[in-house]
Amino acid sequence: MRISxxxxxxxTAYLMILPxxxxxxxxxxxxxxxxxxxxxxxxxxYDPWKFVGLKNYRQVLLDPxxxxxxxxxxxxxxxxxxxxxxxxxxxxHSMRHLRGKSADFVKTSIYIPTIMSGVIASIxxxxxxxxxxxxxxxxxxLLGGDKIAWLSNTKTVLIAIAVPAIWLGFxxxxxxxxxxxxxxxxxxxxxxxxxxxxxxxxxxxxxxxxMKNVILFLxxxxxxxxxxxxxxxxxxxxxxxxxxxxxxxLYIFNHFRDDILMGNTIASAILLFIVxxxxxxxxxxxxxxxxxxx
Amino acid sequence: MDKKRIVSKTVSSAVLLSLVLTGxxxxxxxxNDGTSAENTAQTNDAAKTNDAGATNGEKxxxxxxxxxxxxKFEDYNIDWYTRYVDEYNKTHxxxxxxxxxxxxxxxxxxxxxxxxxxxxxxIWNTYYGDIGARQxxxxxxxxxxxxxxxxxxxxxxxxxxxxxxxxDHYAFPMLVEPSxxxxxxxxxxxxxxxxxxxxxxxxxxxxxxxxxxxxxxxFGLQMASKAYDYSWTNxxxxxxxxxxxxxxxxxxxxxVADEQYLNLLNFYKxxxxxxxxxxxxxxxxxALAESKVAMxxxxxxxISELRTTYKDMADNVGVAVxxxxxxxxxxxxxxxxxxxxxxxxxxxxxQEAADFLSWFIGGDPKIMMDFFQKGHFAKFPTRKSVNDxxxxxxxxxxxxxxxxxxxxxxxxxxxxxxxxxxxxxxFGSAVERSLLTGQDPMESLKQAEKEINDIIKLKELAGTNxxxxxx
Numbered sequence: 001m002r003i004s005x006x007x008x009x010x011x012t013a014y015l016m017i018l019p020x021x022x023x024x025x026x027x028x029x030x031x032x033x034x035x036x037x038x039x040x041x042x043x044x045x046y047d048p049w050k051f052v053g054l055k056n057y058r059q060v061l062l063d064p065x066x067x068x069x070x071x072x073x074x075x076x077x078x079x080x081x082x083x084x085x086x087x088x089x090x091x092x093h094s095m096r097h098l099r100g101k102s103a104d105f106v107k108t109s110i111y112i113p114t115i116m117s118g119v120i121a122s123i124x125x126x127x128x129x130x131x132x133x134x135x136x137x138x139x140x141x142l143l144g145g146d147k148i149a150w151l152s153n154t155k156t157v158l159i160a161i162a163v164p165a166i167w168l169g170f171x172x173x174x175x176x177x178x179x180x181x182x183x184x185x186x187x188x189x190x191x192x193x194x195x196x197x198x199x200x201x202x203x204x205x206x207x208x209x210x211m212k213n214v215i216l217f218l219x220x221x222x223x224x225x226x227x228x229x230x231x232x233x234x235x236x237x238x239x240x241x242x243x244x245x246x247x248x249x250l251y252i253f254n255h256f257r258d259d260i261l262m263g264n265t266i267a268s269a270i271l272l273f274i275v276x277x278x279x280x281x282x283x284x285x286x287x288x289x290x291x292x293x294x
Numbered sequence: 295m296d297k298k299r300i301v302s303k304t305v306s307s308a309v310l311l312s313l314v315l316t317g318x319x320x321x322x323x324x325x326n327d328g329t330s331a332e333n334t335a336q337t338n339d340a341a342k343t344n345d346a347g348a349t350n351g352e353k354x355x356x357x358x359x360x361x362x363x364x365x366k367f368e369d370y371n372i373d374w375y376t377r378y379v380d381e382y383n384k385t386h387x388x389x390x391x392x393x394x395x396x397x398x399x400x401x402x403x404x405x406x407x408x409x410x411x412x413x414x415x416x417i418w419n420t421y422y423g424d425i426g427a428r429q430x431x432x433x434x435x436x437x438x439x440x441x442x443x444x445x446x447x448x449x450x451x452x453x454x455x456x457x458x459x460x461x462d463h464y465a466f467p468m469l470v471e472p473s474x475x476x477x478x479x480x481x482x483x484x485x486x487x488x489x490x491x492x493x494x495x496x497x498x499x500x501x502x503x504x505x506x507x508x509x510x511x512x513f514g515l516q517m518a519s520k521a522y523d524y525s526w527t528n529x530x531x532x533x534x535x536x537x538x539x540x541x542x543x544x545x546x547x548x549x550v551a552d553e554q555y556l557n558l559l560n561f562y563k564x565x566x567x568x569x570x571x572x573x574x575x576x577x578x579x580x581a582l583a584e585s586k587v588a589m590x591x592x593x594x595x596x597i598s599e600l601r602t603t604y605k606d607m608a609d610n611v612g613v614a615v616x617x618x619x620x621x622x623x624x625x626x627x628x629x630x631x632x633x634x635x636x637x638x639x640x641x642x643x644x645q646e647a648a649d650f651l652s653w654f655i656g657g658d659p660k661i662m663m664d665f666f667q668k669g670h671f672a673k674f675p676t677r678k679s680v681n682d683x684x685x686x687x688x689x690x691x692x693x694x695x696x697x698x699x700x701x702x703x704x705x706x707x708x709x710x711x712x713x714x715x716x717x718x719x720x721f722g723s724a725v726e727r728s729l730l731t732g733q734d735p736m737e738s739l740k741q742a743e744k745e746i747n748d749i750i751k752l753k754e755l756a757g758t759n760x761x762x763x764x765x
Binding site for chain 1: 402406409410412414427428430431432433511519520521522572573574576586639640714715716723726727730731748752753
């Protein structure tokens with residue numbers, strides 16, 4: 001009887017996940033294995049498949065532009081992710097005790113950029129950054145400064161692209177952060193207050209430890225999303241100037257567009273996959289996830 | 295009870311899975327010929343019609359469908375394609391051409407996905423500089439076996455060379471468009487005390503004019519302003535005035551770190567450092583029309599927008615040859631870019647595809663003349679017969695801009711390079727690096743030289759220039 005129940009449970013579980021496994025196999029596992037196979041070839045879609053060993057990987061790894069694109073991706077993530085998390089945490093914390101229609105209005109408002117397309121956001125920010133007649137340079141002019149070519153200056157370009165990225169992702173990050181904060185029972189804070197704990201202690205002994213899993217989730221999601229950013233640099237700068245805004249995804253797209261042979265493009269995509277996986281692994285290692293403390 | 299539940303769950307899951315998988319594969323199914331279900335239906339319908347109409351007992355010829363994919367350019371361009379493809383379909387009962395217009399930003403994704411799936415269109419657009427690489431990788435067909443020689447004999451000599459590889463023709467050239475032309479505002483010239491009928495012809499004159507035309511809220515000149523544009527807008531000058539491209543003819547070594555290229559880099563630097571050009575692009579011809587700049591160097595294709603969107607401003611604009619170091623317009627200053635139509639090597643109906651192109655691009659010159667008229671002569675013919683027809687039409691023949699560009703630019707222009715884009719981009723980056731970071735120009739060129747030599751080595755380019763291969 002016990003064996004039969006166990007068998008039933010096992011069978012039910014696998015039947016329930018079978019469609020998902022099927023879809024993942026068709027749309028993720030098989031394409032990944034095929035991409036891995038193609039990365040060892042010179043493939044032009046027309047000539048017969050030609051095995052070239054590690055040539056494509058060698059080409060990508062020896063290309064300083066690929067290395068630079070990974071560094072640009074990491075720098076971009078460092079601009080976007082911490083700023084997003086801090087802003088979202090501050091927002092969530094201040095929204096925590098807000099109730100009623102005003103809270104609903106604010107939550108809806110901050111979510112609007114999230115549903116906006118990256119292309120539209122890029123165009124809006126292109127208008128803001130425009131060298132002659134742009135809003136930002138107009139403001140700089142009012143303050144007596146000289147015009148700045150925000151998107152053509154190697155020092156400002158990546159920050160200029162990071163701003164719309166933060167803006168686009170803020171709504172979702174903030175709402176997840178708020179949900180995490182609302183999940184912390186009030187009784188913990190009341191008990192802490194009875195024990196004489198101040199705001200600082202409550203923040204570092206209750207809020208942050210209990211938010212650890214949420215922060216880890218947002219950190220991994222944020223890093224993976226921002227290191228793979230494509231639309232903003234593609235529309236706003238095409239990776240320039242001097243490849244200072246060429247993210248790894250844009251590097252891959254440019255090769256996809258310009259190369260006749262696909263091996264190089266696919267090898268770079270697989271290497272980017274390894275980079276993203278490594279970043280996620282490091283983050284998991286640094287911020288150990290664990291079962292909620294409560 | 296448990297058994298019933300298991301059977302029920304098994305059946306439900308199987309049905310769900312099969313529905314999902316069927317849903318994924320039911321639409322746009324392709325047959326073995328690589329044609330879509332929709333096309334197959336059209337072909338079958340046509341075959342049925344032919345069967346019904348057959349009276350002499352002979353087996354009717356099956357209707358063939360070919361796919362034509364073109365870039366989405368200007369509206370008039372698409373109207374022109376639509377009109378003549380419709381006309382062809384109406385007059386050729388055994389051949390149907392399906393026109394698909396693909397937006398520029400979706401082109402690469404769409405065509406490469408189709409190629410990867412082994413189902414590319416029969417006929418598609420490509421540019422002159424791309425033909426060599428497409429031919430070398432077997433993507434496009436040699437057309438001589440499917441066409442008559444008179445089509446190729448009608449081509450202008452320089453264009454004929456641009457579509458020929460190893461004695462065969464690989465593309466139907468539609469048009470050429472000079473990559474750089476100088477546009478300038480006559481009213482702003484007058485304001486600055488300059489003769490509006492006399493455009494600058496040398497680099498020194500261009501600099502003096504730009505300085506005089508620069509005011510607090512207007513730049514004297516707009517030209518290339520980023521690495522991408524520094525890479526290609528000077529291809530003509532490289533051939534005509536520097537005497538060589540950035541890579542040797544046999545593609546074995548970089549030839550970019552020398553006095554000639556130093557002069558070219560310093561040409562850009564002089565304007566940039568003096569603040570007479572914007573540090574960032576202010577847009578295309580719009581910037582000239584809106585008086586944000588007084589002179590602009592861009593491709594001839596801007597004429598179309600000037601004569602439609604900014605037609606009130608067009609009389610105020612002058613057109614001239616791009617200035618050069620010595621002002622000699624008989625040496626190339628521009629390249630002849632432009633678009634062609636090619637037949638895919640996987641086409642199941644190459645003869646029909648070539649027949650359609652012979653009728654469309656290589657046939658009645660009135661079809662192409664209609665194209666150039668609709669585009670306000672922003673682009674230029676590739677065939678002698680079309681040029682002859684235009685010269686017989688007084689309104690077209692007397693178009694001053696067309697005449698100037700035909701006589702002084704098109705006939706002396708160089709062809710686009712065939713080497714990979716990143717080779718050109720190395721020089722563009724050298725210019726940008728020197729301008730933005732202040733790196734010594736020759737040091738920057740030496741870095742470009744190293745980059746190009748690395749590309750040659752990595753991509754094994756030496757000796758692979760298709761223009762030098764005779765067999």
